[in-house]
Amino acid sequence: MTELQKWNLVQSEMVINHRWCKVRRDEIELPNGKVVDDFFVHIKPDIAFVLAITPNNEVIFVRQYRYARDDFFIEIPAGGFNAENENPETAALRELEEETGYSSQNIKKIATLYNGPSKDTNQLHLFLAQNAVKVSEQNLDITEEIEVLLIPIDEIVSKIESGEISVVSSVAALFFGLNFLKTQK
Structure with a gap:
């Protein structure tokens, strides 16, 4: 069985930075070497x-x-x-x-x-x-x-x-x- 690996962050930018809604667009490199340039993350409060x-x-x-x-x-x-x-x-x-x-x-x-x-x-x-x-x-x-x-x-x-x-x-x-x-x- 292959050991799972984390993704690597290449770069990140906040695309929405409002007190009620925060969204970050990350460019990530997957373990297989492929790059995803539009992975959106919702920054939500606990x-x-x-x-x-x-x-x-x-x-x-x-x-x-x-x-x-x-x-x-x-x-x-x-x-x-x-x-x-x-x-x-x-x-x-x-x-x-x-x-x-x-x-x-x-x-x-x-x-x-x-x-x-x-x-x-x-x-x-x-x-x-x-x-x-x-x-x-x-x-x-x-x-x-x-x-x-x-x-x-x-x-x-x-x-x-x-x-x-x-x-x-x-x-x-x-x-x-x-x-x-x-x-x-």
């Missing part, structure tokens, strides 16, 4: 996801409009970091409270996932927040209009199978998180 579960074994979801697909989606709470030095756990708890009004004293990081590592640079930090309780009202950004949904944990898989829950990052986080819960019992 995201903190939180699988929050209430004392009644309900998963806390957000339902919101997503402009790019022109539709409404059910997802677990998630968001970017407010500052370069904000740690993932702080970001997860902040996003949970801002988007839903819920918080938890029992939070644990359970995974680091990658959504599209062929073109995207970011990591998805997944946290499990158990015994989440309502502590405040939502504190939404200007682009957010969010409906909070509490879905019993035993209904999650059927909602994924039916397509009601279909955002890949949330589906992956749910399967990973629910499996983690099973192994902790």
